[in-house]
Amino acid sequence: MSEHPVRLGGVHHAAYRCKDAKETVEWYERVLGMEYVSAFSEDHVPSTGDYDPYMHIFLDAGNGNVLAFFELPTQKDMGRDENTPAWVQHLAFKVGSEDELLAAKTHIESLGIDVLGPTHHGIFKSIYFFDPNGHRVELAADIGTDDQYAELKRVAVPMLEEWSRTKKAPRHADWLHEIARQEHASKN
Incomplete structure (x- = not known):
């Protein structure tokens, strides 16, 4: 090529x-x-x-x-695009760790801003809030392993192909959701 x-x-x-x-x-x-x-x-x-x-x-x-x-x-x-849910279009910024994410959440809430999360996405955790213009802002901390990122890269093409055919969530990365479910269960 x-x-x-x-x-x-x-x-x-x-x-x-x-x-x-x-x-x-x-x-x-x-x-x-x-x-x-x-x-x-x-x-x-x-x-x-x-x-x-x-x-x-x-x-x-x-x-x-x-x-x-x-x-x-x-x-x-x-x-805003009324045909697109507010959670879809957003600005996502990376922070260095989960501890930094939690510190950012504390800081942002101390300014009187409503913050959603952290939300566990399997390989990263995020918080969400809105700027004064109505743009949704996300802060994300990567928490995945090299093996997890490699597996996501490996299944990227088959996931896209299946989605393109069915318009239903492919199950190639169900293990991501299981990680989040297990963490949630251990906290409760």
Whole structure:
């Protein structure tokens, strides 16, 4: 197989809409410790030339990852895709350990933010909450073993093929759910 002509070097940034750029910067700094690194503001969109004033802000999410937002004051109020459940579209950030995840939960709750979790996903645990723009945010701590990650990679293609045919959850990774069930049972 020849080398693919597109050679990605990672995610440059992921961009979402925000209601208020300043409020968003302050929230991500206070809640997640992100550093506000830069901004662009124009009256005309460079790619289209359309008149549409905007503020485009960039926050450091760690490891060279950047989260960006656009404030669009002349557009209709922000909404969300009402045909997609609120839990589907989200921003997920990695933390270094389960202890860090629990410490983050304590910190975020101390700011008066409702937090769901931790939720056990077999190979990682997560907490969930919403930013001031209504975007769901997830913090995740990997807890799986190398063998578990290798097994998930091994079954990835057959799972996708089965899903594509049946549109029902393939059972190739039931062991993940069993891990979570066993941990839940041992705590109760």
